[in-house]
Amino acid sequence: MGKRTSPELESGRNDNGLGGNGRDETIYRNLFTAIVENHLAPGTKLPEDTLAETYGVSRTSIRKVLQRLTHERLVDVRLNRGASVAQPSVGEARDIFSARRVIECGAIPLVVSKATPAALDGLRDLVRRETAAQERGDWRESIYLSGAFHVALIGIAGNETLTDFLTQLVSRSSLAIATYGSPQTASCRHSEHDDVITIIAGGDVEGAMQWMDRHLRDVERTVVFAEEEPAAADLKKILEEVAQRRTKLR
Amino acid sequence: MGKRTSPELESGRNDNGLGGNGRDETIYRNLFTAIVENHLAPGTKLPEDTLAETYGVSRTSIRKVLQRLTHERLVDVRLNRGASVAQPSVGEARDIFSARRVIECGAIPLVVSKATPAALDGLRDLVRRETAAQERGDWRESIYLSGAFHVALIGIAGNETLTDFLTQLVSRSSLAIATYGSPQTASCRHSEHDDVITIIAGGDVEGAMQWMDRHLRDVERTVVFAEEEPAAADLKKILEEVAQRRTKLR
């Protein structure tokens, strides 16, 4: 697995609020990364026994981690049927990007007012690493850093609650991308990200908000044009399609 | 406990995403209500045994509920020290209201564009019940309905994700109010809520956003002027104060 030296993303606070004593924190991060970086495809079942063996702990700990991921909407749990990697519906995917527009645009005034040179340098560094990853074709790292950039940008506002919300939205965006988008189109193209740093550095609130709105709409557009159910509503529809084919053939 | 016929508030989806099989869902709601309506003061310890006996289940189920409430930031859990009702710091309280301004103002355009007469009638009904509760001095119901109004308003946007976020923020606002505010000032005064319905019905996006921003700043102002730590940082400070008193006295 990619050894990640700087966890810019990953669930808000690492001193996690529940009784995570380090071990299940590790398990959580492993699963989180596996899901968000699309090592586990949406819909993949996550049996408690398997995970328990994998990490050498009892199901108890696994269930705790699974519950956390469920709360973050990265896994779905149905009664007596266990957990699986979440498959955002088209509607959910839209909601996620809509919510991102609300939060990321709405936080821009705070960000601009609190943007220090040091903070902007941190952003620039992320962009540098993002373009580097992009040039060497490491799309996984590229997507990761793209998300990390958005989180870090809002992080400048200094509002932990908002940052947590956005972190969750960015993770879920990755899931939506994995479910509907083509991998290469997914990461924000040509490091547009540099542009917004300039705009923010110039103190142009209105411009930054417009940039962000357009940027997020661009990303969404490359992703959700699949329009209809991913693999669900299968049987009936498939059978009907088959029926039509056969009538055509004869 | 108040028999509540219409659960407008309460954690996003009632068909909860985790394995809640009805029984622990009930436990969750009871605890949720007890915390949000301030039957349990912030800081109150929540021992697992006690809760288990109270609800006639094993600690296992209690821990699940407690974890959920922890994720929603309504309880704090410290390693090996158990759970207690969360005490938002002043900084957190500010962040909560700041986040509410971002989300509730940012969602206004969506709300206005999707506002149907039926939806507005639903809002009016909530206001009616809120003023009724206020007039009969039922401040608990009044606060509840005030929060429910804000959630229902954003709910018109039809974005479940945003609604979930706001639901959490409103619950945490109640905790902040319980921690810092005086009860009667807490509920939004004189049913201002009616005003925004009119503005929205008129299609005035800009006006509605300004109203919401001012409204939330008003609510925040009546609450967080305590400025400094609630009861924390006790020992040292208290001892120092006592020391000063004694030097004055002699």
Add this chain to the structure above:
DNA sequence: ATAAGTTTAATTGTATCCAAAACACCTCTA
């Protein structure tokens, strides 16, 4: 051979059990 019904296996939900940590009380000492 297919479809329904029944039995078997696998997986989750819940309770109980044990170990470790925190807390309270009590004693002993300076």
Add this chain to the structure above:
DNA sequence: TAGAGGTGTTTTGGATACAATTAAACTTAT
């Protein structure tokens, strides 16, 4: 008398055991 140290109790963290539910395999009858 105040403080340090130690013992016992309470409470939490985690694993295991058992019950309940679902999914799968197999049988049987049409």
